[in-house]
Amino acid sequence: LKAEIIAVGSELLRPGRRDTNGDWLTERLQRHGLEVTGRALVGDDVARLETAIRRAAAAADLVLLTGGLGPTEDDRTRDAVAAAVGAPLVRDPAMVEHIRGLFESRGLPFRSHQAKQAEKPEAARWIDNALGSAPGMLCTIDDALVVALPGVPAEMQPMFETVVVPWIRTRAPSALVRRSLKLAGRMESTVDRAIRDLYDTPELELTILAGGEGIEIQLLARGATDEEARRTAAAVEREIRDRFPEDLYGVDDETLAEVVGRELRRAGRTLSVAESCTAGLLGGAVTAVPGSSGWFRGGLLVYHDDLKRTLAGVPAETLASHGAVSEPVARALAEGVRERCGADMGLGITGIAGPGGGSAEKPVGTVHVALADGSLTEHWGVRLVGDRALIRRRAVVFALDRVRRRLRAERNGS
Amino acid sequence: LKAEIIAVGSELLRPGRRDTNGDWLTERLQRHGLEVTGRALVGDDVARLETAIRRAAAAADLVLLTGGLGPTEDDRTRDAVAAAVGAPLVRDPAMVEHIRGLFESRGLPFRSHQAKQAEKPEAARWIDNALGSAPGMLCTIDDALVVALPGVPAEMQPMFETVVVPWIRTRAPSALVRRSLKLAGRMESTVDRAIRDLYDTPELELTILAGGEGIEIQLLARGATDEEARRTAAAVEREIRDRFPEDLYGVDDETLAEVVGRELRRAGRTLSVAESCTAGLLGGAVTAVPGSSGWFRGGLLVYHDDLKRTLAGVPAETLASHGAVSEPVARALAEGVRERCGADMGLGITGIAGPGGGSAEKPVGTVHVALADGSLTEHWGVRLVGDRALIRRRAVVFALDRVRRRLRAERNGS
Numbered sequence: 001l002k003a004e005i006i007a008v009g010s011e012l013l014r015p016g017r018r019d020t021n022g023d024w025l026t027e028r029l030q031r032h033g034l035e036v037t038g039r040a041l042v043g044d045d046v047a048r049l050e051t052a053i054r055r056a057a058a059a060a061d062l063v064l065l066t067g068g069l070g071p072t073e074d075d076r077t078r079d080a081v082a083a084a085v086g087a088p089l090v091r092d093p094a095m096v097e098h099i100r101g102l103f104e105s106r107g108l109p110f111r112s113h114q115a116k117q118a119e120k121p122e123a124a125r126w127i128d129n130a131l132g133s134a135p136g137m138l139c140t141i142d143d144a145l146v147v148a149l150p151g152v153p154a155e156m157q158p159m160f161e162t163v164v165v166p167w168i169r170t171r172a173p174s175a176l177v178r179r180s181l182k183l184a185g186r187m188e189s190t191v192d193r194a195i196r197d198l199y200d201t202p203e204l205e206l207t208i209l210a211g212g213e214g215i216e217i218q219l220l221a222r223g224a225t226d227e228e229a230r231r232t233a234a235a236v237e238r239e240i241r242d243r244f245p246e247d248l249y250g251v252d253d254e255t256l257a258e259v260v261g262r263e264l265r266r267a268g269r270t271l272s273v274a275e276s277c278t279a280g281l282l283g284g285a286v287t288a289v290p291g292s293s294g295w296f297r298g299g300l301l302v303y304h305d306d307l308k309r310t311l312a313g314v315p316a317e318t319l320a321s322h323g324a325v326s327e328p329v330a331r332a333l334a335e336g337v338r339e340r341c342g343a344d345m346g347l348g349i350t351g352i353a354g355p356g357g358g359s360a361e362k363p364v365g366t367v368h369v370a371l372a373d374g375s376l377t378e379h380w381g382v383r384l385v386g387d388r389a390l391i392r393r394r395a396v397v398f399a400l401d402r403v404r405r406r407l408r409a410e411r412n413g414s
Numbered sequence: 415l416k417a418e419i420i421a422v423g424s425e426l427l428r429p430g431r432r433d434t435n436g437d438w439l440t441e442r443l444q445r446h447g448l449e450v451t452g453r454a455l456v457g458d459d460v461a462r463l464e465t466a467i468r469r470a471a472a473a474a475d476l477v478l479l480t481g482g483l484g485p486t487e488d489d490r491t492r493d494a495v496a497a498a499v500g501a502p503l504v505r506d507p508a509m510v511e512h513i514r515g516l517f518e519s520r521g522l523p524f525r526s527h528q529a530k531q532a533e534k535p536e537a538a539r540w541i542d543n544a545l546g547s548a549p550g551m552l553c554t555i556d557d558a559l560v561v562a563l564p565g566v567p568a569e570m571q572p573m574f575e576t577v578v579v580p581w582i583r584t585r586a587p588s589a590l591v592r593r594s595l596k597l598a599g600r601m602e603s604t605v606d607r608a609i610r611d612l613y614d615t616p617e618l619e620l621t622i623l624a625g626g627e628g629i630e631i632q633l634l635a636r637g638a639t640d641e642e643a644r645r646t647a648a649a650v651e652r653e654i655r656d657r658f659p660e661d662l663y664g665v666d667d668e669t670l671a672e673v674v675g676r677e678l679r680r681a682g683r684t685l686s687v688a689e690s691c692t693a694g695l696l697g698g699a700v701t702a703v704p705g706s707s708g709w710f711r712g713g714l715l716v717y718h719d720d721l722k723r724t725l726a727g728v729p730a731e732t733l734a735s736h737g738a739v740s741e742p743v744a745r746a747l748a749e750g751v752r753e754r755c756g757a758d759m760g761l762g763i764t765g766i767a768g769p770g771g772g773s774a775e776k777p778v779g780t781v782h783v784a785l786a787d788g789s790l791t792e793h794w795g796v797r798l799v800g801d802r803a804l805i806r807r808r809a810v811v812f813a814l815d816r817v818r819r820r821l822r823a824e825r826n827g828s
Contacts, residue, residue, distance in 0.1 A: 009621075010619070010621055011621050011623055011632060013440065013449075013450045013451065013452070013453065014440070014444070014592070014632070014634075015437070015440050015441035015444050015445075016437075016441070018432075018437075023429075023430075023432075026427065026428070026429050027429035027430070030428070030429050031429075035427075036427045037427065037457050037459070037462065038427070038454065038455060038456050038457065038462065038466075039427065039454065039455040040452065040453065040454045040455075041452060041453040041454075042452050043451055043452065044621075045451070048451065048452065048473060051469060051473075052452075055465060055466075055469060059462060059465075070602065071603055071606070072602065072603070072606040072622060073606070073610065073613055074621060074622070106797060106799065107797070108601075111603065111607070113603070113607070114603065131799065131800060131801060131804075132799070152624075154800055154801050154803070154804050207430070209430060218429075218430075273694075273715070275694070275697075278698070279694075279697045279698060279700070279701035279706075279710070279712070280687075280689070280693075280694030280695060280696065280697025280698035280699075280700075280701070280713070280715070281694060281695075281698040282694065283689075283693045283694025283697075283715045283717075284692070284693060284694035284695040284698050284806075285694075286693070286694075287692075287693035287694070287717060288802075288803065288806075290768075290769055290770065290802060291770070292693075292717075293717060293718065296693070296717055297717060297718045297721060298693075298714070298715040298716050298717040298718055298721040298725065299694070299714075299715035299717075300712070300713075300714060300715070300725075301687070301694070301697045301712040301713035301714070301715065302712050303697075303701060303706075303707060303710055303711060303712040303713075304707065304711045304712055304755075306756070307711060307712040307755060307756075310754075310756075311712065311714075311725075311754065311755070340724075340725065341718075341721060341725070342720070342721075342724075354704075355704055356704065356705070388702070388704060389702065392698075392702075
């Protein structure tokens with residue numbers, strides 16, 4: 001099965017813009033065994049877009065469009081799909097009422113131009129939008145399924161999963177299995193060296209990615225049957241797990257925060273955080289997981305040094321003699337926040353994210369993390385690389401990974 | 415002058431890949447006043463590529479291809495250009511000798527398949543490659559200049575500068591000026607309605623984007639001279655500023671957090687935050703700005719209700735009678751964090767980010783924000799839409815924007 005992706009919007013053709021929807025769809029389509037044979041970025045121009053849709057429909061089995069479904073003047077995807085189908089746009093009274101209801105339920109005025117979103121060629125079918133007012137639509141052109149999805153990722157992604165994925169399942173005797181293995185605490189080059197012999201595994205493609213969440217090893221296994229592809233992937237996964245028993249924290253879409261949350265819930269424990277250089281990013285990451293109130297109590301943003309004292313109880317003399325970015329301060333933060341938040345565990349972070357504030361002794365990237373549980377307080381000092389944003393993100397991953405390792409070691413009785 | 419970019423290579427259609435040549439060319443072309451009307455990523459397929467070249471040549475004045483000029487089996491750009499021109503590939507003996515000379519001068523064996531790189535349609539012209547063996551080529555199709563460049567950035571970029579830029583200079587005596595205006599606190603459709611009359615401004619293109627940071631209005635102005643384009647952009651910017659004097663918070667790459675930081679510094683004031691549903695995202699956003707220690711003191715992550723009491727001093731009876739997501743709790747959080755962090759201003763957020771926790775009275779998306787400065791505590795209640803991640807991001811933008819508006823009003827003496 002072949003697929004083409006068309007991202008709609010003149011803004012995508014400006015410098016510095018990225019077609020992140022197309023990137024996401026490429027990844028998903030390939031995960032489901034489709035080959036992406038082309039991608040296009042097209043401005044808000046009906047004729048140009050119509051040509052792109054026709055060409056893509058002639059070349060592929062599935063054409064995915066993103067963007068241009070809103071109510072404004074420059075939202076032209078509906079017009080272009082109608083032109084490509086060769087049928088006029090017809091307003092659907094039931095959809096007008098649905099959108100009107102959405103506005104009313106939110107206490108917003110429904111204005112006439114919003115009704116534009118309720119227009120489609122007669123033969124097209126609606127795709128419900130659970131989060132926004134612009135519905136998607138699908139139709140057939142040249143034996144290809146053409147699907148128009150909104151440009152807002154949070155709206156587009158669930159529509160892809162509920163409509164496109166089931167369609168693929170019925171068409172593609174999927175003999176492609178994809179698996180991502182996620183590792184923290186290792187460098188890309190170390191991982192590469194350790195698994196190099198697996199690159200030659202028949203029917204398997206291995207890719208290593210280094211992102212903000214550590215290292216990701218992507219496996220793409222092929223087989224005559226699903227069962228066969230799955231067997232190949234499972235064998236290689238077992239091999240990699242054996243080589244990184246402690247660093248491998250999750251698979252596929254699992255985030256480190258989700259894994260930490262699961263371990264905390266399993267252990268029946270709660271976490272609190274005291275953040276200096278990350279100033280909220282750690283708390284934000286932990287609570288991105290639905291249900292995090294079950295294991296996260298809260299924390300302290302001790303950005304200024306006097307708050308390290310007054311809010312977290314770090315002794316003034318510790319700050320004075322060691323400096324705010326130091327092991328003793330990280331330890332005192334972890335112990336202080338644990339007690340003041342009434343949590344089982346306290347995690348403290350202090351560091352220098354840059355661009356200013358570094359010195360020869362404590363350069364930008366110096367980060368101290370401590371974890372206290374009432375009986376033991378552990379400490380780790382690291383030197384992280386990157387710009388301000390990357391150092392802060394890496395500090396969050398480093399700190400969360402320490403919690404994961406501690407809970408894992410306890411669970412294994414060590 | 416309109417341009418289209420085609421990146422060639424099946425590897426570009428794999429997940430995690432990026433068309434960095436296309437990104438670079440987009441930036442350069444727009445710097446030289448061309449409008450990029452479309453971009454495509456095409457695999458190593460002659461028929462598919464030929465269609466893409468023909469379509470682009472029909473739509474634009476300049477078509478740039480990158481990649482697919484090497485000596486291997488899957489380098490098919492030459493074949494596709496020949497097919498689009500409608501003429502056969504002819505081997506150029508002089509170019510064969512040139513390439514052979516390159517190999518010999520490097521002490522490398524010249525193999526027969528390398529001669530493939532010396533083939534072009536008769537009417538096409540060579541473009542010298544100063545760094546590699548694959549020459550580029552240019553020809554005319556449908557009155558459009560079609561230029562094929564290698565995929566290696568270090569080879570492609572100088573060829574663009576030496577051949578394409580001089581061609582543009584002789585054709586396009588026009589300048590292009592770009593400007594982004596950023597607004598918070600307005601819906602996309604409201605902004606669209608309010609500026610609809612400006613869509614017809616001659617020599618101007620207006621685009622509205624709704625992102626996580628509010629609404630962005632992009633202006634793209636054209637003129638015979640830089641001065642003229644600048645005048646058009648400035649006139650429209652003034653007009654939009656007049657219509658949204660309070661909502662327009664910044665231009666171009668400015669973030670809301672940067673603007674708030676600047677206003678705080680200008681006013682000589684400091685901020686602190688008490689976060690429940692955002693649990694650190696607000697602090698994280700404020701401290702993403704380098705130098706934020708000058709205006710941000712710190713904060714409290716009062717995720718659990720008892721921490722709203724113990725850390726921020728919200729009275730137990732307020733929590734009991736109004737619930738954690740309520741105006742009185744938001745007010746008490748703002749006042750409490752202001753005092754406990756020794757800041758001039760305290761910002762409190764409490765809300766329901768979902769997916770669980772909503773009720774008929776307080777559905778998911780209900781957010782209360784309060785801002786205290788010692789003399790006055792203001793409160794705002796909103797109902798935000800989106801999934802958990804989007805509601806949290808929108809709550810951060812809403813809260814930051816309240817600080818910006820307060821400081822702005824004070825500065826204007828109101």
